[in-house]
Amino acid sequence: MDSGITIAAMDRREFLESSTALAAGALAGRLPFHAPPPMVGIQVGAVSFVDEGTERVLDGLQDMAGVNTLFVASFTYGRGIAGRQLPNQPLPDHGAQKYDADTFHGGNYATPHPQYYRNTPVGPEKAPDLGAYDVLADVIPAAHKRGMTVIAWFEDVLRYTANIAAPGFEKVREVVLSGPESDFACSRNPGTRHFWLGLVEDYLRAYDVDGLMWGSERQGPLGNVLATNHGGAGAGGRLACFCAYCQDAARQRGIDVDRAKAGYTKLAAWAAATSRGQKPADGAFVSFWRLLVDYPEILAWEKLWNDALDDTYRDMYARAHEIAPVKGIGWHIWHNNTFSPFYRAEQDYAAFSQHSDFLKVVMYNLCGGERLAQYVRSANRSIFADLTPDQTLEFTYNVQQFRAGPLGGLSAAALPADYVEHETRRAVTGAGANTKIWPGIDVDIPTAATSHKTQPDDVYQSVKAAIAGGAHGILLSRKYSEMRLDNIRAAGRALRELKLI
Ligand SMILES: [Zn+2]
Numbered sequence: 001m002d003s004g005i006t007i008a009a010m011d012r013r014e015f016l017e018s019s020t021a022l023a024a025g026a027l028a029g030r031l032p033f034h035a036p037p038p039m040v041g042i043q044v045g046a047v048s049f050v051d052e053g054t055e056r057v058l059d060g061l062q063d064m065a066g067v068n069t070l071f072v073a074s075f076t077y078g079r080g081i082a083g084r085q086l087p088n089q090p091l092p093d094h095g096a097q098k099y100d101a102d103t104f105h106g107g108n109y110a111t112p113h114p115q116y117y118r119n120t121p122v123g124p125e126k127a128p129d130l131g132a133y134d135v136l137a138d139v140i141p142a143a144h145k146r147g148m149t150v151i152a153w154f155e156d157v158l159r160y161t162a163n164i165a166a167p168g169f170e171k172v173r174e175v176v177l178s179g180p181e182s183d184f185a186c187s188r189n190p191g192t193r194h195f196w197l198g199l200v201e202d203y204l205r206a207y208d209v210d211g212l213m214w215g216s217e218r219q220g221p222l223g224n225v226l227a228t229n230h231g232g233a234g235a236g237g238r239l240a241c242f243c244a245y246c247q248d249a250a251r252q253r254g255i256d257v258d259r260a261k262a263g264y265t266k267l268a269a270w271a272a273a274t275s276r277g278q279k280p281a282d283g284a285f286v287s288f289w290r291l292l293v294d295y296p297e298i299l300a301w302e303k304l305w306n307d308a309l310d311d312t313y314r315d316m317y318a319r320a321h322e323i324a325p326v327k328g329i330g331w332h333i334w335h336n337n338t339f340s341p342f343y344r345a346e347q348d349y350a351a352f353s354q355h356s357d358f359l360k361v362v363m364y365n366l367c368g369g370e371r372l373a374q375y376v377r378s379a380n381r382s383i384f385a386d387l388t389p390d391q392t393l394e395f396t397y398n399v400q401q402f403r404a405g406p407l408g409g410l411s412a413a414a415l416p417a418d419y420v421e422h423e424t425r426r427a428v429t430g431a432g433a434n435t436k437i438w439p440g441i442d443v444d445i446p447t448a449a450t451s452h453k454t455q456p457d458d459v460y461q462s463v464k465a466a467i468a469g470g471a472h473g474i475l476l477s478r479k480y481s482e483m484r485l486d487n488i489r490a491a492g493r494a495l496r497e498l499k500l501i
Pocket of ligand 1: 174175186187188189241242243244245246
């Protein structure tokens with residue numbers, strides 16, 4: 001597949017259309033990234049193939065929903081995309097009918113090749129959860145025989161618990177200014193960067209994957225201190241990163257590091273007082289804004305943080321295309337994009353389109369009600385403390401440009417399907433013609449007992465809404481091992497009705 005030629009000076013689409021490699025059938029009947037039929041994808045972890053048998057899983061996915069693309073969870077230290085159903089959630093109607101409870105560890109679910117990790121202190125650890133099983137070595141040939149595409153899907157999660165993390169994680173960990181330690185690696189630390197680049201190279205050189213997807217569910221120090229997020233892994237509120245690499249980068253930009261520290265120290269004190277219900281005489285919002293104009297270094301540091309993550313995307317994209325010019329690489333965009341206007345402002349689809357073959361924008365409407373309620377309550381104890389929770393929700397609907405019900409019933413009611421349609425259209429418009437938009441559709445993502453639970457008609461409506469919004473495909477999320485089969489079949493019903501499968 002590696003043509004060894006550069007396509008930098010040539011439009012990539014033109015290259016794909018004219019490529020003799022493609023014409024010669026280099027894709028061997030598999031689906032190229034930029035051709036119909038629409039991408040019908042599902043996220044699936046290694047444990048499902050082990051528990052249920054690879055051929056049986058593939059038979060079922062093709063039969064139930066016309067799945068043509070497998071997003072195989074190949075690296076993570078988190079249970080959101082790997083492992084079986086979470087404890088205390090009902091077991092789905094397939095799989096081993098048990099929880100992995102205390103046995104979860106995470107790591108690389110394929111086989112790491114150490115030569116690609118020479119420039120990083122982070123060890124490429126094989127996930128011990130399933131013994132010697134290599135999910136990519138097993139699934140790729142079986143999928144390709146059926147004409148199915150395989151994307152290696154990995155995420156910015158190097159730490160599971162205080163005791164379980166990637167070897168060497170401490171050497172690349174974000175440095176906090178104050179408060180709890182970060183669970184994440186610094187995106188600017190060269191050790192972190194070389195780890196992700198090593199993983200890109202490992203998957204593309206050692207396996208015949210058709211593409212890569214990486215996700216990073218976290219935000220910069222401003223959003224963290226403001227707690228403008230729903231729950232989940234990225235909601236840690238860590239005041240980072242102030243490591244030596246980040247301080248050096250700041251100085252190179254002429255940012256006064258001491259003033260940035262002073263500004264964030266005051267902001268953290270403001271946030272702590274506001275969350276306790278202590279409102280300054282001028283109100284929460286005005287005093288926040290005063291801090292921002294007194295210390296423009298607060299925003300400068302937020303940009304510094306985002307730039308390191310953006311550079312990571314760019315570097316991964318460049319490395320992937322050096323190695324495999326016609327394979328795709330794209331990104332999972334965190335659900336906080338739906339809730340927080342501050343986070344959304346930093347997820348610029350037009351900017352992403354410069355280094356993304358596709359975007360999986362999370363549009364999980366079924367757990368979205370619960371998560372929006374979480375966001376509203378959190379923001380309402382912070383930057384929007386001058387408003388009531390209902391006013392905070394109303395403000396959010398207006399600036400985020402979608403609408404669902406009142407706060408009281410939001411968790412139970414979920415977000416409507418037209419939110420999916422609107423978010424899809426916004427992404428398609430923003431990203432332009434060269435980046436595929438594959439909305440992430442939630443199927444049985446765990447929620448509280450009193451919150452909405454996925455029903456077949458929900459999935460049917462969400463899939464139809466995504467297609468109506470102009471999606472180039474759909475991605476059933478977040479892992480097959482937690483989905484009920486009737487809900488997967490409902491995606492197939494919608495796609496069949498639309499004559500897309
Ligand atoms: Zn740093």
